[in-house]
Amino acid sequence: MVASENDSKHTNQARRMQESADPPFETTYKRLLEKVMSAPEVSGVGECELPMIDLNELKMGELSKRACKKKIALASQEWGFFQVINHGICGEVLEKMREEQAKLFAKPFSDKAAYNFSSGSYRWGTPSATCLAQLSCSIMGQYARMVSELSQKLVDILASELGQKSDFFKENCVESTCYLRLNRYPACPILPQMFGIMPHTDSDFVTVLHQDQIGGLQLVKDGTWFAVKPNPQALVINIGDLFQAWSNNVYKSVEHRVVANPVYERFSTAYFFCPSYDTVIASGIDTCVYRSFTFGEYRKQVQQDVKFFGHKIGLPRFLLQTH
Ligand SMILES: O=C(O)CCC(=O)C(=O)O
Numbered sequence: 001m002v003a004s005e006n007d008s009k010h011t012n013q014a015r016r017m018q019e020s021a022d023p024p025f026e027t028t029y030k031r032l033l034e035k036v037m038s039a040p041e042v043s044g045v046g047e048c049e050l051p052m053i054d055l056n057e058l059k060m061g062e063l064s065k066r067a068c069k070k071k072i073a074l075a076s077q078e079w080g081f082f083q084v085i086n087h088g089i090c091g092e093v094l095e096k097m098r099e100e101q102a103k104l105f106a107k108p109f110s111d112k113a114a115y116n117f118s119s120g121s122y123r124w125g126t127p128s129a130t131c132l133a134q135l136s137c138s139i140m141g142q143y144a145r146m147v148s149e150l151s152q153k154l155v156d157i158l159a160s161e162l163g164q165k166s167d168f169f170k171e172n173c174v175e176s177t178c179y180l181r182l183n184r185y186p187a188c189p190i191l192p193q194m195f196g197i198m199p200h201t202d203s204d205f206v207t208v209l210h211q212d213q214i215g216g217l218q219l220v221k222d223g224t225w226f227a228v229k230p231n232p233q234a235l236v237i238n239i240g241d242l243f244q245a246w247s248n249n250v251y252k253s254v255e256h257r258v259v260a261n262p263v264y265e266r267f268s269t270a271y272f273f274c275p276s277y278d279t280v281i282a283s284g285i286d287t288c289v290y291r292s293f294t295f296g297e298y299r300k301q302v303q304q305d306v307k308f309f310g311h312k313i314g315l316p317r318f319l320l321q322t323h
């Protein structure tokens with residue numbers, strides 16, 4: 001009796017160990033994938049290197065400091081994206097975080113699915129990537145605090161380059177609206193060049209992304225898609241919709257997407273720096289492009305549009321009508 005109980009315990013354990021960590025992508029999406037998820041243009045895109053900003057320059061003399069701030073502002077206008085090195089988050093923290101992330105995602109699918117679905121702490125599939133967030137994991141918390149500070153610093157710089165005050169963000173940015181998303185893009189051998197994340201813009205102020213060496217992030221520059229050359233030592237910063245509206249279109253919230261690798265899985269973490277929901281997004285500039293709105297209103301509109309149209313409409317919804 002005892003032996004057979006033990007046997008079945010071991011069989012169950014063995015079964016669970018064999019169980020895939022992957023959600024049932026292939027069975028759920030196969031037909032859909034063949035139809036819509038692979039765009040012919042994605043395979044032929046050229047590679048680009050994002051503007052590189054060395055944040056050590058901010059600690060140097062006045063001239064270097066000013067030049068560095070200008071570079072940040074220019075990249076935000078021309079690319080909507082840049083990468084930073086000497087960002088103050090040491091390689092060890094980044095490595096440890098990635099290890100934890102890999103461990104979390106390596107758990108069997110049924111374990112991950114048992115995380116509370118309704119709170120959105122684990123999701124898989126498209127258009128949003130596989131994601132685990134709000135996990136009380138100390139290294140993740142440590143990383144989130146550091147990138148939050150970094151985001152604040154960059155927002156301050158970008159606001160002051162516009163001649164605007166950024167105290168606004170300090171008062172309004174609350175931890176609960178900012179979030180860290182952990183992404184895993186499984187290798188996708190069924191279809192080459194399949195989207196891991198569909199083209200989108202981020203609905204926040206700024207996003208701080210850390211990616212591994214696999215690559216797959218692509219962005220639009222001057223109307224053309226480019227693949228971003230990965231640099232695991234750097235953090236990728238991109239301007240979100242709220243900052244574009246607040247800056248009256250000076251800083252660009254640029255469309256980007258992720259293409260899955262046919263052979264290797266890829267990991268990234270995205271930190272979304274957001275103000276509180278009641279923060280009014282209004283540019284201080286005279287001829288405003290957008291009507292003012294709260295972050296809460298924006299979020300609700302995005303959710304509604306996704307529900308009704310299947311995709312986000314975003315900032316165009318808030319354009320002031322011109323005749
Ligand atoms: O994984 C990436 O490189 C990008 C992720 C992203 O765009 C997002 O999570 O919004």
Ligand SMILES: [Fe+2]
Pocket residue numbers: 200201202207256
């Ligand atoms: Fe994004």
